[in-house]
Amino acid sequence: MPGPVVETRSLAKTYGPAVVLREVQLRLLAGAGAFIIGGNGAGKSTLLRILAGLEAPSDGQALVFGQDTRRLAARYRRRIGLMAHQSFLYPNLTARENLEFYAELYSLADPRACAHQWLGRVGLAEVADARVRAFSRGMEQRLSVARAMLAEPALLLLDEPFASLDHDGAEIVAALIRGAVERGACVLATTHGIPEIDGVELAVFEISRGRLMQHAHKEEVRRGGRIRSLLGR
Amino acid sequence: MSGFTAVLRKDLRLELRSGESTLALLALSMLVLVVLVFALGAARVRSVDAAAGALWVAMVFAGMLGANRALLAERDNGAIRGLLLSPLDPSTLYAAKLCAALIFMAVAEVGAVILMVLFFNLDFDASMARLAPILVLGAIGFSALATLLSAITGRTRGGDMLLPILAVPIFVPALIAGVKASAAALAGAPFESMGDWLKIMIAFDVLFVTAGYLLFEHVVGGE
Numbered sequence: 215m216p217g218p219v220v221e222t223r224s225l226a227k228t229y230g231p232a233v234v235l236r237e238v239q240l241r242l243l244a245g246a247g248a249f250i251i252g253g254n255g256a257g258k259s260t261l262l263r264i265l266a267g268l269e270a271p272s273d274g275q276a277l278v279f280g281q282d283t284r285r286l287a288a289r290y291r292r293r294i295g296l297m298a299h300q301s302f303l304y305p306n307l308t309a310r311e312n313l314e315f316y317a318e319l320y321s322l323a324d325p326r327a328c329a330h331q332w333l334g335r336v337g338l339a340e341v342a343d344a345r346v347r348a349f350s351r352g353m354e355q356r357l358s359v360a361r362a363m364l365a366e367p368a369l370l371l372l373d374e375p376f377a378s379l380d381h382d383g384a385e386i387v388a389a390l391i392r393g394a395v396e397r398g399a400c401v402l403a404t405t406h407g408i409p410e411i412d413g414v415e416l417a418v419f420e421i422s423r424g425r426l427m428q429h430a431h432k433e434e435v436r437r438g439g440r441i442r443s444l445l446g447r
Numbered sequence: 448m449s450g451f452t453a454v455l456r457k458d459l460r461l462e463l464r465s466g467e468s469t470l471a472l473l474a475l476s477m478l479v480l481v482v483l484v485f486a487l488g489a490a491r492v493r494s495v496d497a498a499a500g501a502l503w504v505a506m507v508f509a510g511m512l513g514a515n516r517a518l519l520a521e522r523d524n525g526a527i528r529g530l531l532l533s534p535l536d537p538s539t540l541y542a543a544k545l546c547a548a549l550i551f552m553a554v555a556e557v558g559a560v561i562l563m564v565l566f567f568n569l570d571f572d573a574s575m576a577r578l579a580p581i582l583v584l585g586a587i588g589f590s591a592l593a594t595l596l597s598a599i600t601g602r603t604r605g606g607d608m609l610l611p612i613l614a615v616p617i618f619v620p621a622l623i624a625g626v627k628a629s630a631a632a633l634a635g636a637p638f639e640s641m642g643d644w645l646k647i648m649i650a651f652d653v654l655f656v657t658a659g660y661l662l663f664e665h666v667v668g669g670e
Contacts, residue, residue: 292533296532300528304526306465316529318449320533
């Protein structure tokens with residue numbers, strides 16, 4: 215039986231005297247979808263950056279594919295897709311050029327075809343040759359999701375994927391998350407409120423005062439496959 | 448190799464599209480040379496020593512601007528994190544960034560040499576061919592140093608100010624060697640006469656290209 219995709223052991227992160235994460239225990243398997251809720255500054259983004267290997271924990275351990283995230287080799291990094299607050303996109307390149315560039319970095323077989331395919335999936339095919347600097351925040355967000363999912367990562371880390379998106383954009387991203395979970399990827403996303411994603415069982419965690427608590431799992435999924443907001447609505 | 452070519456091609460595409468770095472480098476080179484021509488006065492304007500000195504001052508200023516800009520694009524929208532998260536080896540990223548900085552600097556050097564010849568009343572003759580390898584060695588060394596240092600200073604507040612403070616003192620040995628070798632080349636001296644200066648420049652290049660290749664991962668790792 216394969217091990218967990220994500221595992222943290224007593225993970226802690228401090229910035230000077232400020233404790234952002236403390237004693238975080240998290241374990242996610244392949245094909246799992248999970249959302250982390252929490253207020254601004256709760257430590258959600260920090261947790262994702264640590265799991266992506268972009269920040270080192272102050273204490274404890276973060277393991278991805280069984281590897282310590284402080285020393286992730288290229289073959290493991292290529293299996294992680296991260297969509298962060300910053301889009302990682304080049305404003306002076308077009309949407310197509312941005313995706314082609316990342317496709318080349320990941321040595322994908324046909325970068326042009328891959329970029330074309332993903333631009334279609336996120337509904338940006340018509341603006342494929344427009345520079346990203348001319349994009350609205352929502353369009354940039356969609357392109358950023360496409361960039362993160364381009365190489366079909368086994369672990370998808372999404373930092374507030376629904377922020378700035380209109381209804382259509384949110385539907386597109388929800389469908390992509392569902393597709394990723396269905397193909398067996400592990401998806402961990404942060405959000406302020408729980409979105410509705412048909413047909414996906416989502417575990418929900420909350421970060422409060424640096425501690426991660428599991429709120430709910432299958433039982434929160436309604437009969438129709440929709441998950442009810444845990445925020446009292 | 449595909450990662451190297453992807454990053455280099457992207458950097459060149461961004462530069463061709465905006466022209467910001469090349470234009471700024473050329474403008475800065477011209478400004479430095481004009482100021483020095485007027486500062487030196489008519490009596491020294493045919494001096495190859497003065498011309499070589501002015502050329503290298505222009506090169507160093509232009510090189511700093513170029514190196515800063517080479518990593519600036521990666522800081523927009525946090526793109527450097529996207530690169531670090533990708534399977535791209537940080538050493539390969541350094542090699543691509545060094546290559547891009549070198550190309551920008553080479554373009555600025557060509558412009559600076561033309562301006563130097565015009566402003567210092569020199570001739571386009573065989574001395575230019577002797578000058579070329581010296582400038583190439585200088586550009587490699589300075590690009591290697593400045594690319595590495597700009598990765599450090601770019602992470603700090605006021606990093607643009609910090610880069611010249613760090614880079615110029617470290618570059619001094621290669622700068623002196625470059626000025627001496629260039630003056631000799633412009634005076635028509637044979638290559639053998641500048642052997643020691645060239646050895647210093649080659650040693651500097653080897654040292655900082657190797658240092659950059661080995662250390663870049665640690666320098667950008669905490670972005």
